[in-house]
Structures are given as C-alpha cells and as structure tokens.
Amino acid sequence: MNSIEVDWKILVGQIVNFAILFFVLKALIYKPFLSLLKTRREKIEEGINKSIEADKELGKIGEMKVDLERINEEEKKKILIKADEEAKKRLEEANKKAEEEKSAVLAKAHKEAEAIKELEKDATRKSTIENAFNLTEKLLKENIDEKKGKQIAEDFLSKLKI
C-alpha cells in the first residue's frame, strides 16, 4: 500500500472536467429547465387566479340575476296591480257613462213619448171638435125626430170608435 500523493495536474484536470460538465449542463439543461418551471408555475398561477376571478364574477352574476328576478317580480306585481286598478277605474267610468247615456236616452224617449201624446191629444181634440161641428151641422140641416137623432148620434159614435 502506498501513501497518499496528490498529483496536482490530475487534480486540476479533474476540476476542469467537472467544471466543463457543470457549465455545459447549467447552460443547456438547468437554466432552460428552471425557466420552463418558472413559466409553467406562472401559467398555472395565472390559470388559478383567472379561475378564482371567474368564480367571483360568476357569483356576482348569480347575485345580480337573483336581484333582477326579484326586481322583475316586484315590477310585475306592481304592473299587475296598476293594470287591475286601471281596469276597475275604466270599468267604473264605462258603467257611469253607460248609466248617464241610459238616463239621457230614457229622458229623451220619455220626452218624445210626451210630445207624441200631446200631439195625439191635439189631434183627438181637433177631430172631436170637427166631428161635433159636422154633427151639429147635419142636425141643423135635417129635420130630425128623436129616433133619427139617436140613430145619427150612434152612427157618429160608431165612427169615432174606429
């Protein structure tokens, strides 16, 4: 067995050998690998952050949807109530108007009936007077007895009945 003797040339050669290996691997493998890992980590973090943001946005949209639905429901109810009130009001107005028109028509009809009645009365009166004049004239022209007079009056009355 010999003692340990360090050959400096071999030692330096071994150092150079390892240095070449280290710097080549560092430049061609580790640097790109670490940068790839970094890029990938950033992409994953970005993706996760975007996903969290999207979840938040989705939550907000959900809340907005619920709010809108609630507002829509309230609006719908309000519109329905308003429409109902309007319909009632219009119905009342229409009823009132119809009542008024009915009253007006009835009053007009009544007035017209009264006018016709008056006209009829006038016509009857005129006819009666005319007939009375005719009868009197006839009686005065003819020398009539009691029997004949009766006959003439009855004829006259029968005519009147018609």
Added chain:
Amino acid sequence: MNIHIALTGEPVFSFLGINFTNTFVISIFITIFMITFFLFAFRKREIVPGKMQNFFEFILETVFSIFDGMTGDSKKTEEIFPLAATLFVFILLNNLLEVIPGLGVFPFLRSPSSDLHFTLALAIFSMMFIHFTAIKKLGGVEYLKKYIKLESPIMAFVGILEVLGEITRTMSLGIRLFGNLFAGEILLMIVSFMIPYIVPLPFLGLEIFVGFIQALVFSSLITVFYVTTTAEEH
C-alpha cells in the same frame, strides 16, 4: 495470493505531460455520457410535457424539492440547484460504477469515487463556486467581514478559525467521499476474494445504498454550505 490496492488511480497513458489515470479517464467518459444523456433527455422543452419529458422533469423536480427543503428559500435553491444536482448525479454514477463486475480497485478499471483526486476536485470546485457566488451576492467587503473581524483580538482569532474552517470543510468533503467509497471497494474486493459466490451480494446492495447516501450527503452539504456562506451577517 497478493491483493494490489492503490490509493490513487493507475496511470493509463500520458498526454501533454499529464498522467491520465484510469479513474480520470472513466470520469471523462462519465462526463461525456452525462452531457449526451441530459441533452437527449431534455431535448424537448414544451410547456405541456410529453411522457418522456414528464419523466425526466419529475426526476429533476424531485431533486429540486429535496434541496428546496434544505435551503427553505426557493431563490437560493434556484441558485445552488445546478451545482447540487450535477454533483448528486455525477457522484451517484461514479459511485455505482464500483458495483459493476470488473470495476473495482484494480489496476486498469476503477470507480473514480475511490480516487482522492476526483473527490477533492469536486470539493474544491464546489467550495470555490460557493465563495465566488458569495462575493458576487454579498460584495467583497461584506464577504471579507466574515473572516476578518477587527472588533477584538478574540474576534480576530475567530476569523482565523473561520478561514481554517473553510479549508477543513473542503478537505473533509473530499476525504469523506473518498474514505467511504474506497473502504466500500476494498470490502467488496476482500469479500469477493474470500467467498466469491452469493456472500458478496448483500455487500453489493449495501454499496449501492452507501453510494446513493454519499452522493446525497455531498450535494446536501454543498447546499447547506452555500446557504450559510451566502447568508448576510447581522
């Protein structure tokens, strides 16, 4: 029958005045293999990985999370991860070589981890990297304040101890790995020499475990040293 055990690698050939030992040659082969393998494994870099990319990324991410647990700061982990991961894989591959039949403390083929040159080289390079990064991060003045303390004579002595501490840290890192792997190889060789059948199997399993643990210990210690050296003093 004699067993030849050498503490350092056996020279294979000489080039430009450098004696290329068997351990040095094997470590160069492993370097080439690792670069080729990593380039092949990570040739595709898609944001959404395929099966192959996913598998290799899973391995690196697991190693990353182990070191991240030690530093407790993902920024520091990103800074030390390339060194720690390279050390872990490189040492693990070198350690596991010793369990391949034919490789051992033999004159021709030998695991690089059982050569002190290899382990010391890793320790020196790693500590140099840590100290350069610390100077870059803290600034020269702030860095020197860790070792040159002029508040009192006791603090000045503490500063000297800190410098000695850094040297012993480096030495202990290298010698620990060398000692464990060298001892493991000798154990395997002696057991295989005494009883060649079946009996060495549990020891082979133990050596695989030790190889993994030592790779993890080395890279973990480097990570911890990095965190402590680059920490700002309060």
